Amino acid sequence: MSTSDATDDPELKNNHLTPAGLLKSDLWLDKPDAVDAIGRRIASGRISEEQGVNLRQYAEDGYLSFDLNLDESVYSDLEASVNRMWQEKPSDIVYAFDGPLRRMHEAEEATERRPPYRIMGLETHCEAAMSLYLNRTIFDYLRLIFEERPVATQSIYFQYGSRQQLHRDPVHVYMDPPSHLAAAWVALEDIHPEGGPLTYVPGSHKLPYFQFEPGVYQFDHYSHTAADANRMALAEEEQAKAHGLAAEAFLPKRGQVLIWHHSLLHGGSPGSDAITRKSFVVHYTTMQYYDSSMQSISKPDGVGGREMEIWQSYDVFSRNGCQGFRAPVLGALAS
């Protein structure tokens, strides 16, 4: 795949990108010999044939998918918990409607329980969400991908489609190193084609990043605008098209998970407001350099306006051999 060479500049504002504009990565599946390395691991018995097939798809197409075989109670518990969140509106959980995150006690069900609202950190109030946040089968794949202990962070529950433009996660989700990032998206119902399904562009993880200026690929909410975000989405789409790549909709049965590569282009397609698209997504990294989970919250400033506050959680907990950050809101409210 050909790549542009826009960042061949020693004075890069950051050095996360290669001169060809790809995200630097030390992960084995990002190396040119990944497919051979997978073959060697199958041959030596380190991974199963099935894992090998999935990891090959991850290396070549940028995602892998399988059925989690979830118990019926996971769906019903999640459903009941989400309804409870809207009834009780606890202050120690965070949601967003069509703007920055806010504490749930500010939520207005009549006007905001519709697309593209989302709830962050539902695992703090829901055992079924916790069982997905720290799901052992997903963690087993992440261990193979990272070759390090993964840590879960930033879960999001969607009742409807996200309507998000095509993007790559490191542009918005800052890990350290940035390539130590993957996400798992679990369908909580059979996904309807008109419900604003998740879309992704197979193979796009091998394309260079859009740069706002040489070396700058991260979206900065303080200095970049919606027009910059549109410019990026358009350029990414055009680049994919120029390489013969096209977006595909993920139309899984409930319980199916999609794990995507840090640099895979993905987003939420437009959908009907009348059709739900229940899903739970978790982001994962390693703790090589990354030591806290962070959230920017919009809150009343006490004099009739609003202000942004950054919340951070350094608290990691383990369960069943899987580890995850506690939601930043819990630490912020406790202190």
Ligand SMILES: O=C(O)CCC(=O)C(=O)O
């Ligand atoms: O669920 C979606 O539509 C998109 C989710 C997403 O982009 C993310 O969590 O990074």
